[in-house]
Amino acid sequence: MKATSHITNDCSEPLTQGFAAVTRRGFCKEAAALGVVAMAGAGLSGCAPKDANEAAFAAGTYSASVSGHNAPFTVNVAFTPDAIEQIDVSDNQESLGVGARALDDLSDEILQYQTVNVDGVTGATLSSAALIQGVTECAEQAEAYRLMAADAVPAADVEDTYKTDVCVVGGGGAGLASAIAAVQAGANVVVLEKCGITGGSTNVSEGALNAVDPERQEKQGIEDSIETFYTTTMEGGHQKGTPELVHYLTDHALDSVHWLESLGVEFQDECGSATGSLGERSHYTVTPSGNSYIRVFEQFIQDNADKIVILNDMQAKELITKDGKVTGVKALYNGEKDVTVDAKAVIIATGGFGGNVEYRQKVNTGVWKEVTLDDSIGCTNILPCAQGEGLALAEGAGAELIGLSDIQLHPCGTPGTGLMEDIRTSGRNRLFINTEGKRFVNEGAERDVLCKNIFQQPDATYWVVVNKLRYPDPDEPDANGATINNMLALGHIVAADSVEDLANQMGVDAKNLQASIDAYNEVVGGKEDEFGFVADNTADAAMTEGPWYACRKVPTVHHTMGGIRVNVESEACDADGNPIPGLYAAGEVTGGIHGSNRLGGNAIADCMTFGRNAGTNAAKYAEGK
Known part of the structure; x- marks a missing residue:
């Protein structure tokens, strides 16, 4: 088997020259x-x-x-x-x-x-x-x-056929976790990734991983239990999650933390609380963002290049079946060359379908059925990903798709793209202001509550308004690596020294905006809020001084909870619950784990926990166990 990529362990370092020749x-x-x-x-x-x-x-x-x-x-x-x-x-x-x-x-x-x-x-x-x-x-x-x-860079030398034990379709967080677990279980692996980079949307996530962790939590005085984690996840998903899958997630999430640590991931000593996690059990890496996981995975891939092959720019087109068993994948390289991967087992880990506007509108019969999820609403995922092709692959092989109408929206979308950029809606000391200059919602409410209220506003948009409390230095990067001056240079935000000037740049009524700020400050001072916002005396303060900053936001598709029906072995199943021999699935492409609402911090836990599960079991199947 010929390795086709050589990846460094540090994204800041250039890749070897050999990489360019084989990942056109x-x-x-x-x-x-x-x-x-x-x-x-x-x-x-x-x-x-x-x-x-x-x-x-x-x-x-x-x-x-x-x-x-x-x-x-x-x-x-x-x-x-x-x-x-x-x-x-x-x-x-x-x-x-x-x-x-x-x-x-x-x-x-x-x-x-x-x-x-x-x-x-x-x-x-x-x-x-x-x-x-x-x-x-x-x-x-x-x-x-x-x-x-000069001539363009020549195309890569990609083979017509690959033979392997396990083929993973999708090179994001769940796909790479699956591939590594399969290698650790003794299998040779080929990963097909349709983009030119690995890591998928995990790369741009904030990387929170929920797990009950007595070693960390007890030192912080946090009372928690696996049963509480299970109950919270079920309740957060409005009791629509599959109990045995939710049990598997909550029972084995800490094992995922330890597995990641064994590979080289470093977590902070204290747990936190991701937005919408409903508990203080979120693990964050020492270095920021979900790319911390991917860098460690890439190092493992480099160190095991004789057992794992990453093929970029590979669009999986069809699963190969024989006698009712899945035996490989047909793919298209760079849009022009047919490639076949013969495999004893296949794992689908292609992520969600939030970027596929036509498909999400087709299945939008659930909580957002009154909203048209057309291309005016973006998606937080990397758009070439999140297209839902893995669903079609699995369905074509006989797997059932479940919970497709369970689509999660987030209030922090950028108009036009839906990406979560610039000033974030999470945190403290920020106001949600509509196009009339008025507050309209409790800024600390759940994501679905926020989005429902935003859709009721003129043009279904609003401004998040902050001041020097959030950004005391316009050149100091925030937790996401952006500075105020970066945002201004790109024209993504407006800034002013006075509320009146800010209102003019926002195109809203200045008196209304000032009244909204004054009312919020009274709530911080102890007055009851008409929208139900409760100030935190340790985190919230009166917003009185400029500079002031505002960024326009819209709801955006954030996560699709439905997908391929799987069992606790991560086997893809038909409508009767029977496993499709040789077919496994992991990550956002699956359904039944999050119910109709995913808790913040549960996506990475899902990717790693069920990714390990799928990889290990696919390797065992390939070996004939």
């Missing part, structure tokens, strides 16, 4: 729709002089300012008379494992092949386009026209 990536179609197709290509080669292939470059280091996904950054490119020598994008603030990984990957390709004609990384479209644009502008400054006229 197609530029995501939405790039054109977003108007961010890079400047590199035949269109610019027309400015090259006739002797461009022989002309020397104007040696030196050149710079270009570009707008990334999270913040503007500078691309610095060093040229010798003959070649591009170095690309420096060290001041970028792109997301670890996503945009930051794309910058590293593409920089390596440009340096290796000496061309700006590279494809962007699917799943990191905006970051890719920004880098290509920046390098192209620097090449123009250096009169390095040969780089713009």
